[in-house]
Amino acid sequence: MTALFSIRDLHLSFPDRGNKPLFGPAPRIEVLKGLTLDIPEGRITGIVGESGSGKSTFGRVLVRLLDPDSGQVLFDGKDIATLDEEAILPLRRDLQMIFQDPMSSLNPRHRVWRLIAQPLKRYGRGGTKAQATEALARVGLPAAFADRYPHQLSGGQRQRVGIARAIALEPRFILADEIVSGLDVSSQAQVLMLLKQLAEEMGLTVAFISHDLSVIRHLCDNVVVLNHGEIVDAGPVAEVFENPQSEVTRKLLSAIPLPEMDDDWFND
């Protein structure tokens, strides 16, 4: 199994503006404290943790929306952590992202086809309505949706448009940050099935950020559990779930409300 990403000793901190002294720089809060891991190519890797564990921050470093303080982020052998904006530009198409809230990530003034076609144009890969319609077909939306506006779609359909926009560029890596947390169970299942199927067909590498371990278990091949910016558990999904190494993972697992009767659920 080759690694698409090799992350070595990744550190990242944000200035703590709340505690900034009157003079001088604000103290820094460490968000990622030396992460080292590989993300295997062609697999879905789950990144899980409580709020504030640094999972979204880590995701944003992978697509270089955030610059790390130190450490290496090797994407296909190139260290994208230190590349300047100009040098990273050719790689941007390969690093795509699907956002949590499609209502705020899709421009409300644009029709669906334009939302999908614009990035294609930006990367010099066409940008026609026909291409957009084709991308829509791949996520199971009929061509009629091309002329709609985001507010005319349901939550699940909007998230499909987000997926269509990302895959239209034929990237090598997709970061999916909590993409189903706003959806109904039934549309949630549909979106996840679609993502899994597309990842398999296209040989995509996906990092799937979620706080819901039961979703991770169904969708992902590997999982990384973060807690306060450190890795507390990592490995193939089945292994981590059967034999969690850390208290944090066990706590996350036991907090899932399963759709079955369990009178002792609250007693621990």
Place this chain on the structure above:
Amino acid sequence: MSQQTQHRHALEIINLSIALPNGVRLLRDVSLKLEPGEVRALVGESGAGKSMIGKTVLGILPDTLKITQGEIILEGQHLNMMTPWTRRKTVAEITALIPQDPLTALNPLRKIGPQIVDPLIRIRGWEKDRARARALELLERVHIRAPERVMQSYPHELSGGMRQRILIAAAFAPSPRLIVADEPTTALDVTVQKEILKLIRELQKETGTAVLFVTHDMGVVAKISQQVTVLFAGKVMEDAPTREVFTNPAHPYTRALIAATPSSADLDRPFSPVPTELIAELHAQVARDDALWQGKKR
């Protein structure tokens, strides 16, 4: 008939229908009962009308929606027969709400303290000191460590879990007999969700408050409720004890909802969204109902 002699449900809804001004029904003949001390889950997907039922009970339905038929009976008192003023007073005395989004429910410009204390003074008519003491007691009860300091804080200074606990404290402070909890944990992490569910359950048991718990998560339903009403397109699909719903679901839609909820217990089972054929069939049923109803109206 005197109200004392008959058995009093905490809440009884009989054949409730709600429609848009153009006549399209959003709730269709919904009936349910809630006993004192009981938690009833209202479960369904978006647009099923589950929040609308809660809003109708609290009398905070948008003005454009009209109750076309049905009765809402709070502790034996028929809300529809009251003047708006008495109805508001009755609802305020008996009920409280735990909302979904604590950030929009709390006034960002006011400190937490007065937001809990003021309703106690206004609705319960308590002295300021008594109301304050009660607020502190409840904040402590929901495991807020420095309640005095939190009372002096503004909502943005607190985390999502803290804010939700404050709203639980605020809801239980006036000792209501019925609480409508409208998806109170949807915005939260699983671990925080568990804490919040546990708190609601503990407080509800201690005080014997009835809870109408609106959620879309069958997992949450299994943990928190004793009775379930499953809704689809504003229509009741199944109404049964929770245990029965999970051991032996009667309606295909209930089974589909349970199957669509990820469960880490069985890894091999694939995701199964609610089948589109089932949804189409249910919509057809609802359309037939509506046609009948239109006919009856003429």
